[in-house]
Amino acid sequence: MPDDAAAAVVSGALAPEWLALPDDPNDLAPGVWPASAHRDADGALVIAGIPAPELVRTFGTPVLVLDEDEARDRARRTLRAFGDAAARHGGRARVYYAGKAFLSTEVARWMIDAGLNVDVCSAGELAVALAAGVPASRIGFHGNNKRVFELERAVEVGVGTIIVDSDIEIERLAAITERLDRRQTVLVRVNSGVHAETHHFLATAHEDQKFGFTLEAAERAVERIHELELVDFAGLHCHIGSQIFGTAGFRESASRVLELHARLLEQERFTATGADGSVEPVLNLGGGFGIAYTRADTPTPIAELADGIVDAVADECAVRGIPLPVLAFEPGRSIIGTPGVTLYEVGTTKSVQVDTGSAVAERRYVSVDGGMSDNARPALYGAQYSARLASREGVEGPVLSRVVGLHCESGDVVVDHEYLPGDVTPGDLLAVPATGAYCAPLASNYNHVPRPPVVAVTGGTARIIVRGERIEDLLARDAGIDTGSAVAEGEE
CATH class of the missing domain: 2.40.37.10 (Lyase, Ornithine Decarboxylase; Chain A, domain 1)
Incomplete structure (x- = not known):
């Protein structure tokens, strides 16, 4: 040897x-x-x-190199996969690029060019999306602790959807929309109790964590939103985790969330309307679709994921005798990671x-x-x-x-x-x-x-x-340096 x-x-x-x-x-x-x-x-x-x-x-x-054509192609294929899957059941799908994976003005423009919307979760990400020319109506705003000034900015510019995460946030929105006299559409984030089969810190749908409402608390939150004059309820949001292979978790989570969705339909809680003035209930199932980091990883192809998830939702809706909601998804890593x-x-x-x-x-x-x-x-x-x-x-x-x-x-x-x-x-x-994702x-x-x-x-x-x-950029932030009197290297 x-x-x-x-x-x-x-x-x-x-x-x-x-x-x-x-x-x-x-x-x-x-x-x-x-x-x-x-x-x-x-x-x-x-x-x-x-x-x-x-x-x-x-x-x-070091330098991070992004293959632009690969990123654009993955965005287009993702939108097409979910759009085609929903259309087979007579429905529609929206795809939001999850900006937290990697966001710059250029990348935001790639996503908009491909037909996607953009998801942000801070004032900074919102500013980048707006600077890129992303229409505010095509932005979703996430976060468990959106500060008052962030909510004000979102309502002021006309962000399409705010995903509310707590009772306190609902009350903040109530005050802000009244003060600005602006309507705001919201989704309510819920925890379905389904755990992603992934690292503990990446699983975001179990009860003992900072995001969203339990299913029971979410129903009460929707009741409160229904009382507000300028806040429109569009639907539910559930994200079960990240770097997920397969559709089993999405299927089980959708089943649980659709139980609540069906009750809210019966109670006529949905008030957000589409372009034609009709009520358009939305179900946002988040993202978390995995990619290959090593040759041992076998991620599920995006078309297969889309078919499996949408078929599962359609089956659950049929069992309950309710129409298929507008489906929304928020991939980030699966679009920008591999490029x-x-x-x-x-x-x-x-x-x-x-x-x-x-x-x-x-x-x-x-x-x-x-x-x-x-x-x-x-x-x-x-x-x-x-x-x-x-x-x-x-x-x-x-x-x-x-x-x-x-x-x-x-x-x-x-x-x-x-x-x-x-x-x-x-x-x-x-x-x-x-x-490409979560490094920069x-x-x-x-x-x-x-x-x-x-x-x-x-x-x-x-x-x-x-x-x-x-x-030099790092030193410029140090307030203890007097640049006017700094002694150059080698000088007395």
């Missing part, structure tokens, strides 16, 4: 069961990378027609020996010039990612590696488990796929590290859509 193969087998004692030893540690797993990703004749990773080394020469590292690839430069490598109890195994640590400041998800959730050499193809066999960042934290892990070529060396470029939005300046730029690529061209920071 060659030495590199022997090393792979020994280090495999530290590998999780889901991580298979690859035949080629340079391959790009389908579904994990953007469809445009491939290697050129020199072995370099190419995204949307641009080699990774060229991107790095222009924009430096994103983060490029890093390797700084150092080292190997450590680990006593497994039955053998001494070896793991290699590959340090890159980013980390938890540009991707907090591994530290927050134990999220798993993949990695590949981006500047060339490796010539040595696979070695179990852990990609880590430059921060002073032992938990600063970028990719926990991956097989990389044994000849990874300082100066190489490393690419981590599926970083969660980025920080930990250890005073500037946040990287976001670059959109399409048809062989690249442009910055979110500027990267410099150390």
Whole structure:
């Protein structure tokens, strides 16, 4: 057995069961990378027609690269999938892009161009959507603690839907709509009691958490809304979690929520009207559709998800003898996650020996010039990612590696488990796929590290859509620095 193969087998004692030893540690797993990703004749990773080394020469590292065509295509396919599924039952569907996954003015415009609406959950996200030219009527506003000024701004600009989350918020809206003399349409967020089969912190439909009303409390909340002159009730909202594969959870949750929906129909609680003046009950089932972060992940295709979820709702409506409501969905990660690839430069490598109890195994640590400041998800959730050499193809066999960042934290892990070529060396470029969602939005300046730029690529061209920071930008926020009298380096 060659030495590199022997090393792979020994280090495999530290590998999780889901991580298979690859035949080629340079391959790009389908579904994990953007469809445009491939290697050129020199072995370099190419995204949307641009080699990774060229991107790095222009924009430096780290850099988050977004394949614009992939993002636009995923948005269009998502809208088409849910629209077609609803139309087969004589209904209609709306899709809101969940801006919390990643929002910039450019991305908001991509979503609107594709026919989607936009979901926001803060004054800042609302400001970005409006700055992008998103019509306020096509915006949904989420959040468990919308501050008074945020609600005022939403009502003032004519946000299409506010998803109310508490009794206090209902009273705030009552006062605001009366003071501004403006009508406002709302949905009531409910907890169906269905838990997403995912990480505990990502499951958002169980009772012991901060979002929404229980089904019983939601019915009382709708009664209170019905008493308000300027607040119109459009329907119910339920989001069961994130990174979900399959439709079983959505089916069970829809069944429970439709019980309440049917009672509210009987009580004639729906007051929001459509363009023709008729009442249009809405059922928003949120998002949370999963993507592949590693080759072991098998996400459900969006068309299959749409058919399964809409069929389940239609079946439950038929059982109850009620019409299919307007269905709404809020995907974010499944649209923008896979189009994103983060490029890093390797700084150092080292190997450590680990006593497994039955053998001494070896793991290699590959340090890159980013980390938890540009991707907090591994530290927050134990999220798993993949990695590949981006500047060339490796010539040595696979070695179990852990990609880590430059921060002073032992938990600063970028990719926990991956097989990389044994000849990874300082100066190489490393690419981590599926970083389009929840990386840039969660980025920080930990250890005073500037946040990287976001670059959109399409048809062989690249442009910055979110500027990267410099150390000067960080110093500009420090009120203890007197820039007028600061002594330049090297001066007396």
